[in-house]
Amino acid sequence: MQVLSPAFTNGSGTSAFDTKATGADFRTGTDDTKFLTSKSVFDAAAPVGLTDAATVAVDLASGQNFTLTLAGNRTLGAPTNAKAGQSGVITITQDGTGSRTLAYASAYKKPGGTLTLSTAAGAVDVLSYYVETGGGSPIIRLGLSKAFS
Structure with a gap:
């Protein structure tokens, strides 16, 4: 995904990027032929609900920010699509x-x-993450802010 103005031209006077990226395009990060708008960036940052399960699946192509309500003791599964x-x-x-x-x-x-x-x-904690290395064996650095009211 390239952050360029839609007025950017390809040398022939026509727009090189005439298709707007969606929030989903931004999250997957696989298409560099579309232009970003502030709306698509904010759409990509909207919280995505994770499904409560014994092992909670985290697909990092589906969102940047997530929510999870724990209904039992759980394991946060290894993330997929980490970049x-x-x-x-x-x-x-x-x-x-x-x-x-x-x-x-x-x-x-x-x-x-x-x-x-x-x-x-009802306690609310915020787990922050940073993907240090992506791919098949990601390393994800975590931090925890606790007891929000």
Whole structure:
């Protein structure tokens, strides 16, 4: 995806980029023939709900920012479609029971080796991530901000 004005020309006086990228185009990051607008960038950043499961699947081509409500003790699965330099947040909410735990696939690297979520019912924590290396064996750096009200 190239960030250029639609007025950019290809040398013959016609627009080289005459198709606007969507938020989905931006998230997948695979098409460099479309131009970006501020709307498509913000659309790409809209939170995407993750499906609660024993192992939570994270497809980084489907979003930058995610939400997850824990209804049991879970594992954050190794992400798919990780691209080096990608970053965002996962907002994690404890369900009405609380005391849910989150384990992490080995791709996730945590400061001090561990991250412990808030345990109160309804507690909201924000997990920030940065993709250091993408591809088939990604390295994802994590940080945790806890107990938002």
